[in-house]
Amino acid sequence: MTASSTMTEEKTIRFEIYRQDDLDSTPYFEEFEIPYRANMNVISALMEIRRNPFNKKGEKTTPVAWDMGCLEEVCGACSMVINGTPRQSCTALVDQLEQPIRLEPMKTFPVVRDLMVDRSRMFDSLKKVKAWIPIDGTYDLGPGPRMPEKRRQWAYELSKCMTCGVCLEACPNVNSKSNFIGPAPLSQVRLFNAHPTGAMNKNERLNALMGDGGLGDCGNSQNCVQACPKGIPLTTSIAALNRDTNLQMFRNFFGSDSEV
Amino acid sequence: MAKDREFYWRRLHSLLGVIPVGIFLIQHLIVNHYATRGPESFNNAAHVMEGLPFRIFLEIFIIFLPLYFHALYGVYIAFTSRNNPRQFGTFRNWMFILQRATGVFTLIFVTWHIWETRIQAALGATVDFNMMEAILADPFMLAFYIAGVVSTTFHFANGLWSFLVTWGITISPRSQRISTYATLGIFVVLSIIGIRAILAFV
Numbered sequence: 001m002t003a004s005s006t007m008t009e010e011k012t013i014r015f016e017i018y019r020q021d022d023l024d025s026t027p028y029f030e031e032f033e034i035p036y037r038a039n040m041n042v043i044s045a046l047m048e049i050r051r052n053p054f055n056k057k058g059e060k061t062t063p064v065a066w067d068m069g070c071l072e073e074v075c076g077a078c079s080m081v082i083n084g085t086p087r088q089s090c091t092a093l094v095d096q097l098e099q100p101i102r103l104e105p106m107k108t109f110p111v112v113r114d115l116m117v118d119r120s121r122m123f124d125s126l127k128k129v130k131a132w133i134p135i136d137g138t139y140d141l142g143p144g145p146r147m148p149e150k151r152r153q154w155a156y157e158l159s160k161c162m163t164c165g166v167c168l169e170a171c172p173n174v175n176s177k178s179n180f181i182g183p184a185p186l187s188q189v190r191l192f193n194a195h196p197t198g199a200m201n202k203n204e205r206l207n208a209l210m211g212d213g214g215l216g217d218c219g220n221s222q223n224c225v226q227a228c229p230k231g232i233p234l235t236t237s238i239a240a241l242n243r244d245t246n247l248q249m250f251r252n253f254f255g256s257d258s259e260v
Numbered sequence: 261m262a263k264d265r266e267f268y269w270r271r272l273h274s275l276l277g278v279i280p281v282g283i284f285l286i287q288h289l290i291v292n293h294y295a296t297r298g299p300e301s302f303n304n305a306a307h308v309m310e311g312l313p314f315r316i317f318l319e320i321f322i323i324f325l326p327l328y329f330h331a332l333y334g335v336y337i338a339f340t341s342r343n344n345p346r347q348f349g350t351f352r353n354w355m356f357i358l359q360r361a362t363g364v365f366t367l368i369f370v371t372w373h374i375w376e377t378r379i380q381a382a383l384g385a386t387v388d389f390n391m392m393e394a395i396l397a398d399p400f401m402l403a404f405y406i407a408g409v410v411s412t413t414f415h416f417a418n419g420l421w422s423f424l425v426t427w428g429i430t431i432s433p434r435s436q437r438i439s440t441y442a443t444l445g446i447f448v449v450l451s452i453i454g455i456r457a458i459l460a461f462v
Contacts, residue, residue, distance in 0.1 A: 175342040216267035221356035223348040243428025
C-alpha cells in the first residue's frame with residue numbers, strides 16, 4: 001500500500017441539527033461534523049453523534065434525540081425534515097444529500113425533544129374516522145363477502161400508509177390555526193370503505209369525515225401526494241371521498257330509507 | 261358557529277363561488293364587452309340590465325349575499341393556511357397560494373368597484389359609458405382595473421378547477437389534469453374579454 005492512499009485527507013459529514021430540550025424550551029441549531037463512512041444514512045450518522053456527542057466546536061453536548069423503529073421505511077417513526085423536505089431518516093442516504101445536512105423535527109406536531117415529535121393526533125384521527133372494521137359479536141358470523149382480487153390489489157396501495165406524518169407536515173392546511181386532521185386518515189376511510197365487510201359501516205365513516213376538521217378542510221394544494229413516501233394516491237382518495245360525502249350529505253339532508 | 265357545520269359551510273362556499281357568483285361574473289364581462297361596439301351599444305346594454313324587473317332582489321340574492329358570504333368566508337379560509345412554496349414549489353401548491361392571494365385582492369377590487377359604480381348609482385350618479393371613461397382616464401385606476409379583472413378571472417377559473425374536485429366530479433389525476441387545461445383556457449378567454457372591454461373605455 002502506498003503512502004498516498006493511506007494518507008488521504010479525512011472526509012467528514014457536516015450537520016445542522018435543530019435542538020429543543022423539551023416541549024416548551026427555546027429551540028436552537030447546533031452544528032456537528034462527523035467522520036465520513038461509505039453508505040451512511042441519516043440514522044447511522046445520528047448514532048455516530050450519540051456515540052461521541054461533541055459538536056463542531058469540539059464542545060461536549062447532549063446526544064441528539066430522535067425516534068426510529070424498523071429502519072426500512074415501513075414504520076413511519078423516524079420521519080423528520082431533512083434539508084427542508086419531510087421524509088424518513090432511515091432512507092435518507094448521506095451520499096445523496098447536500099451538506100451541511102439540515103435536520104429539523106416535523107414542527108406540525110408537538111416537539112417532544114430535538115427531532116422527536118408526538119404523532120398521537122394522527123392516531124386520534126384514525127379513531128375519530130373509525131378506521132377499522134367492526135367484526136366483534138356474540139357468535140361466529142362466518143367468513144365475510146369475498147373481495148375482488150383487482151380491488152384487493154388496488155386497496156393494498158392504500159394500506160401502505162404508515163401514519164408517518166409526512167403528508168400532514170407537507171399540507172398547508174394542517175397547522176396550529178386549523179383543526180384539519182390531514183390527508184392520511186382521510187385516505188384510510190377510503191381503504192376501509194372499499195373493504196366488503198368495512199363497507200357495511202361506510203356511512204359512519206363518511207359522517208365522521210364530515211365533522212369539523214374533516215374532509216371539508218382540504219384546500220387541494222396536492223402537496224400530500226407529492227410528499228407521500230409510499231406513493232399513496234392521496235389526492236385521488238380525497239376527490240373520491242368528496243364524491244362519497246356529497247352523496248352522503250344529500251342522503252342525510254333529504255332523507256333516505258337506506259343508511260349504507 | 262355550531263359544531264360540525266364546517267363541512268357544509270365549505271360546500272356552500274364552493275357552490276356559491278360558481279353558482280351564482282361565477283355565472284354572474286361571466287354575464288357581467290360579456291355585457292361589458294358591448295363597450296367595444298361603441299358608447300351607444302354599451303349604454304343600451306347597461307340600460308337593459310338596469311331595467312330588469314325585481315332588480316333589487318336579483319342584486320341582493322344573486323350578487324351581494326352569495327358574493328360577500330363567499331368573500332368573507334374565503335378570507336377566513338385564506339388566513340387559516342400556512343403557505344409553504346419553498347418546500348413544495350409544485351404547480352398545484354402555487355395555484356393554492358395564488359387562489360388565496362387573488363381571492364383577497366379580488367375582494368378589495370370588487371368592493372371598490374361596487375362603491376364606485378353601484379353605490380354611486382344609488383346616490384344619484386348615472387352609470388354609463390362616460391362614467392367608466394372618466395374612471396379609467398386615470399392611469400392608476402386603469403392598471404388597478406386590469407389587475408382586478410385578471411385577478412377575478414384567475415380566481416374564478418382556478419376556483420372552477422377545485423369546484424370540480426370538491427364536488428367529486430374530477431377524481432382521477434388524468435381528469436384533474438385535463439380540467440387544469442380547460443380552466444386555464446377559461447382564464448385566458450375571460451381575461452381577453454374583460455381587458456378588451458376595459459380598453460374600449462380608454
